[in-house]
Amino acid sequence: MGLTPDAMLRKLQDHLRDYLSLPVRITGNMPVPERSFERSRNQYNSTRILREILRETPADAIKIVGIIDKDLCIPILTFVFGEAQLGGMASIVSIARLRQEFHGLSPDDGILFERLCKEALHELGHNFGLIHCHDRECVMYLSNTVMDVDRKLSIYCESCDAALYGKTEPWRM
DSSP, X not given: OOSOOHXXXXXXXXXXXXXXXXXXXXXOOOOOOGGGEETTTTXXXXXXXXXXXXXXXXXXXXXXXXXXXXXXXXXXXXXXXXXXXTTSSEEEEEOTTTSGGGGTSOOOHHHHHXXXXXXXXXXXXXXXXXXXXXXXXXXXXXXXXXXXXXXXXXXXXXXXXXXXXXXXXXXXX
């Protein structure tokens, strides 16, 4: 959604396919729903966007992750890196706060991609029924700041990986 670079999406597609051993495809660009913009916060409501993603989900999809370049929020939090339906179909990840330049630093596509991978795996974990993990290095650890994202590894801990494996077995390649 929005202006997420195609090359980054293709690279993410390859990474998720290889790491999860699941089929992954890019479905195309969806416009950012205008009614998701919250003018008073200058952010986009991720829950409203999730509803639109669900409407556009292909019938044969296992799960769907929207990647957006807009800053996201939900009513009870100042911002979110993403949001997912726990055990559901859809999730969304924003690259806005994952970008170095959001924090006053020089752009770095390598860091951005690493953060995007972590957050996409995190939200997909929720879609497959995983909850937040207490292991600070697990990709399922709750990230309140970009420093939390950076501290995590790009993998599930042993416990989360075992739980995820059981939930994804029917679709593994």
